[in-house]
Amino acid sequence: MASRKSPYLFAYLLCALGLTPVTSLAAEFAVLVVDQQGMPVANAVIESPGAAVSIAPSQIAIIDQVNKRFVPMVIAVQRGQRVNFPNNDNIRHHVYSFSAIKQFSTELYADTPGAPVAFEQSGVAVLGCNIHDSMVGYIYVSDWQNVAVSDASGLVRFEQSAIPEQIVVWHPWSNDTDNRRTVSTASISEGGTLEVQLSITNPERAFGFRALRDQ
Numbered sequence: 538m539a540s541r542k543s544p545y546l547f548a549y550l551l552c553a554l555g556l557t558p559v560t561s562l563a564a565e566f567a568v569l570v571v572d573q574q575g576m577p578v579a580n581a582v583i584e585s586p587g588a589a590v591s592i593a594p595s596q597i598a599i600i601d602q603v604n605k606r607f608v609p610m611v612i613a614v615q616r617g618q619r620v621n622f623p624n625n626d627n628i629r630h631h632v633y634s635f636s637a638i639k640q641f642s643t644e645l646y647a648d649t650p651g652a653p654v655a656f657e658q659s660g661v662a663v664l665g666c667n668i669h670d671s672m673v674g675y676i677y678v679s680d681w682q683n684v685a686v687s688d689a690s691g692l693v694r695f696e697q698s699a700i701p702e703q704i705v706v707w708h709p710w711s712n713d714t715d716n717r718r719t720v721s722t723a724s725i726s727e728g729g730t731l732e733v734q735l736s737i738t739n740p741e742r743a744f745g746f747r748a749l750r751d752q
């Protein structure tokens with residue numbers, strides 16, 4: 538007397554074991570960002586639409602200041618999330634942004650400034666330091682929960698309910714309009730990797746940049 542296999546049997550057994558059955562399979566995929574030479578690109582922001590931000594994460598994001606640089610140079614946060622700007626240099630910095638999505642200015646400070654700054658509008662806030670003109674940082678504020686920045690290997694991995702039809706790739710040195718490109722994901726399947734090639738111009742390799750930094 539063979540028992541009939543039921544699709545519900547497995548779920549029933551999981552419940553009996555106190556485990557929750559997976560009702561919607563998660564889609565995993567990766568994005569690899571490379572430059573015109575095929576080299577991996579760090580600091581690229583990838584937005585993968587799907588789940589919109591409703592309540593911003595309470596976790597406070599960090600942009601540090603080390604050796605007169607913003608570290609990391611680029612962060613991605615969800616709309617409404619807060620960012621703090623600790624100072625690891627033994628000199629003082631004065632962080633500001635004049636960007637359309639957020640204008641703020643810290644007092645000249647050492648160590649950690651007072652209150653973190655909340656970013657309530659999506660878009661890009663460019664950071665500067667009033668004392669050191671060559672310091673530039675970027676806060677990418679996203680309407681989507683799935684947003685991340687590529688590491689030194691140029692990779693970002695996503696796991697969400699479904700692969701979106703399109704992703705957005707942003708890099709501060711990208712030659713695309715507004716440094717943004719919308720890329721179709723039609724060519725990737727579950728578990729796959731989408732390679733995105735950007736044309737970027739590194740301002741740190743431009744003549745005069747180093748001299749500016751050393752001022």
Ligand SMILES: [Cu+2]
Pocket residue numbers: 605629630631666667668669672
């Ligand atoms: Cu500074």
